[in-house]
Amino acid sequence: MNQPLAPMARLSAAPLPPLALLRAILRNPMEAIPAATLREPILLQPFLGRGRVFVMAPDLVGQVLNAEAESFHKAEAMQRALKPALGEGLLTAEDEHWRRQRRAAAPIFRHDRLLGFLPAMIAAAGRTRARWAAQPNEQPLDLGHEMMRTTFDIIVETMLSGHNDIDVDRVERSITDYLGATSWAIALAMLRAPLGTPHPGRGRADRARHYLRGELLRLVAARRGAAERDDLISLLLRAADPESGEAMDDRAIADNLLTFVTAGHETTALALCWSLYLLATHPEAEARVLGEIAAVTGGAPLEPGHVPKLHYTRQVFQEALRLYPPAPIVARSARRDVQLGGLAVRAGTPVYIPVYSVHRHRSLWEEPDRFDPDRFAPEAVKARHRYSFLPFGAGPRICIGAAFATLEAVAILATLLPAFRLAPAGNERPELLMRITLRPSPAMRMLASPRAA
Numbered sequence: 001m002n003q004p005l006a007p008m009a010r011l012s013a014a015p016l017p018p019l020a021l022l023r024a025i026l027r028n029p030m031e032a033i034p035a036a037t038l039r040e041p042i043l044l045q046p047f048l049g050r051g052r053v054f055v056m057a058p059d060l061v062g063q064v065l066n067a068e069a070e071s072f073h074k075a076e077a078m079q080r081a082l083k084p085a086l087g088e089g090l091l092t093a094e095d096e097h098w099r100r101q102r103r104a105a106a107p108i109f110r111h112d113r114l115l116g117f118l119p120a121m122i123a124a125a126g127r128t129r130a131r132w133a134a135q136p137n138e139q140p141l142d143l144g145h146e147m148m149r150t151t152f153d154i155i156v157e158t159m160l161s162g163h164n165d166i167d168v169d170r171v172e173r174s175i176t177d178y179l180g181a182t183s184w185a186i187a188l189a190m191l192r193a194p195l196g197t198p199h200p201g202r203g204r205a206d207r208a209r210h211y212l213r214g215e216l217l218r219l220v221a222a223r224r225g226a227a228e229r230d231d232l233i234s235l236l237l238r239a240a241d242p243e244s245g246e247a248m249d250d251r252a253i254a255d256n257l258l259t260f261v262t263a264g265h266e267t268t269a270l271a272l273c274w275s276l277y278l279l280a281t282h283p284e285a286e287a288r289v290l291g292e293i294a295a296v297t298g299g300a301p302l303e304p305g306h307v308p309k310l311h312y313t314r315q316v317f318q319e320a321l322r323l324y325p326p327a328p329i330v331a332r333s334a335r336r337d338v339q340l341g342g343l344a345v346r347a348g349t350p351v352y353i354p355v356y357s358v359h360r361h362r363s364l365w366e367e368p369d370r371f372d373p374d375r376f377a378p379e380a381v382k383a384r385h386r387y388s389f390l391p392f393g394a395g396p397r398i399c400i401g402a403a404f405a406t407l408e409a410v411a412i413l414a415t416l417l418p419a420f421r422l423a424p425a426g427n428e429r430p431e432l433l434m435r436i437t438l439r440p441s442p443a444m445r446m447l448a449s450p451r452a453a
């Protein structure tokens with residue numbers, strides 16, 4: 001393949017002194033990841049008298065996220081960035097409180113239930129296709145926004161039984177406003193500044209958080225006492241503490257709904273954005289995807305039974321997750337003194353898994369910066385270390401929605417691609433901006449022209 005390399009992040013070439021590091025975190029936390037993480041198995045960097053450890057070697061990643069997961073908890077800086085919005089929901093809770101919520105939510109992610117969501121996923125993708133068909137071809141699409149709308153539609157339909165009175169544009173804006181200020185929360189946590197320290201963007205983030213939480217509390221209140229439905233809200237309303245028998249209160253349920261709504265649509269939308277961008281710039285792979293979809297569907301509209309058979313389309317999505325992991329860093333902090341690859345790591349030390357670097361590590365991948373969906377052919381996957389590909393994390397805290405995200409992504413790609421040819425609207429290559437998740441910057445603008453035309 002002679003395609004140009006897909007856009008890459010600008011990592012820091014040399015260790016940054018504390019002030020420069022904080023500036024990089026505020027501008028774009030990707031720039032605070034040392035470029036040496038692309039080559040080394042493990043890296044210790046001093047920071048304000050305390051180290052920061054980056055772990056890339058797959059066996060050490062397995063130690064942190066799985067085998068010795070009990071020795072680590074979620075990193076304080078990330079918790080400070082997320083907890084004001086997500087409270088003690090599934091993503092941010094720890095220990096028994098986390099276990100109880102994971103057990104409560106698990107049934108909705110069982111394989112048979114997920115397959116049952118496919119008609120709703122295909123229908124939402126169909127609405128996006130109809131929206132694109134109704135607008136002039138020469139008008140560029142904001143692809144991120146289009147994918148957010150589609151995945152939001154799906155999460156609300158499947159998890160909240162389609163509460164369609166939610167204002168999707170305002171929710172999207174609020175999530176962006178909230179995430180926009182998280183770099184400050186992270187930098188202040190690293191400086192050990194007291195909670196509540198004022199910072200730019202805080203007022204806007206607070207308004208966004210109040211709006212989002214208010215909307216979900218309204219939903220929960222409306223559902224208490226109403227007839228049960230087969231969705232996440234009902235599961236959470238029914239979930240009782242095994243010891244005390246106590247039910248979750250509205251606040252705890254709202255924490256989780258907001259967690260699922262945000263974690264469950266923004267990540268998938270970003271990965272879809274990159275998948276479509278990569279296909280638009282790699283015509284050979286795009287032709288293979290179109291060929292596969294035509295062979296599986298016979299040219300008829302996509303049906304739920306087709307989706308699990310679209311193997312190459314799934315590989316494209318996985319390769320997009322490798323190059324552009326929506327969660328580019330999984331952050332932990334050591335709970336006790338631990339040994340990691342010959343390094344003595346003291347309790348309280350931040351331990352980062354830079355997923356972006358693991359996915360492009362020079363000793364784990366051949367031509368790591370090149371787009372090549374064949375890396376995810378079954379034999380190639382079997383030959384690799386299981387912790388060399390971590391878009392959904394690993395171990396007990398692995399993403400509960402991984403299979404959900406993959407099914408919906410394949411359904412969306414297989415609905416949109418046969419109908420439209422996408423092309424970047426300009427020549428600028430998107431930069432990779434981290435705001436907890438990895439976003440294209442500026443927004444990705446693409447032209448969609450109907451294929452039949």
Ligand code: HEM
Binds near residue numbers: 102
């Ligand atoms: C491509 C899409 C997605 C990506 C890349 C992604 C990534 C991740 C990652 C890396 C984690 C682990 C974080 C850590 O260990 O600190 C996580 C956790 C989580 N994800 Fe996802 N996610 C995606 C889609 C979804 C979807 C569709 C849902 C819900 C429907 C979801 C809900 C959650 C929840 C609730 C957690 C916390 C799980 C726990 O701690 O028990 N995610 N996700």
